[in-house]
Amino acid sequence: MEWVSEALLIGLRPHGETSAVIEVMTPDYGRHLGLVKGARSRRLQPVLQAGNSLLVTWRARLETHLGLFSVELSEARAARLMESAAGVFGVQIVAGHLRLLAEREVHPGLYRAAITLLDHLDGFLQSAALVARFELMLLDELGFGLDLTRCAATGRTDDLRFVSPKSARAVCGDAGAPYADRLLSLPAFLLPGADDTPDAADVAAALKLTGFFLDRHVAGPRAIDLPSARAQMLGKLEGERRGR
Incomplete structure (x- = not known):
């Protein structure tokens, strides 16, 4: 069997002295090792750094086998991400969240959202807000x-301020x-169609909201x-909020 993505x-x-098992997220084959x-x-x-985009070819005798990857670098993103706290936190959070998905289960929307997030980790506050939106999408998926x-x-569809x-x-x-x-x-800023510019308190509240449900429904039941x-990231936001 063979595919390219x-x-x-x-x-x-x-793995052994010179090899490694890599874990990737693909649009058509899901999370794959x-x-x-x-x-x-x-x-x-330098190619095999978390956050980089690759062109991979997977080969195996049977679909259930681990298989072999051959890889080519398509976008070197990791070095830039390591230059800022937003980039370091962002790539670690995205990678950790994508590991919550079942192996080989296809989620093309999450794949695209992950790429978009990693390409827009410019300022810390903006990056944290993107993480919160990504987590909303993850919960939905x-x-x-x-x-x-x-x-x-x-x-009512207006004045929505709380979540049960x-x-x-x-809840309004x-x-x-x-x-x-x-x-x-x-x-x-989390509401559908919103164009609000959030402050540190808003983004911290957003991460507490998504974190509550991720812990309850995903991490907690798996004891992880x-x-x-x-x-x-949340601690840094809280520090910025208290410093105002």
Whole structure:
């Protein structure tokens, strides 16, 4: 069997003295693993860095086998990402989240969203906001999407300020105010079609919102932690918010 695809490199682990098993996300074959011979050579080490885009050819005798990858660099992104906190946190979070997907399960929308996010990690606040939006999409793809279209209590589509931790549905300001201490904050920039420019407090609230549901539905049941870079990003946002 053989196929060729563009791919985003999200992980690598050594195998033997000179080879490695790489983990990539592809638009048509999902999250996929394969062996790269000579992966630790001087030629391939700069290529096989998380965040780089590759052109990969996968070959195996049977579809169920690990298989062999041959790789070519199509976009060197990793070096630029390592130059800023936003880039370092961003690539670690994206890679960690993509590992939550079932192996070889196709998610072309998430693949494209991951590439777009990694190509726009310019400022820390903007990058963190992109991560929050990516996590909303991830929850939806995993079957745990939030309903942010109308108020669960009144049906209103305006003044949506909270999310119910039980139903994962939006709640408007009037209906939610008496129960605000039991609801999750909903920053306006996460609403469908919103063009609001969020501040550090908004983005921190967004990450707390998505993190709550990722932990409840995905990480918790698997007894795993969300990427540590995510907590570091949130901590930096909290520091910026307190510094204002």
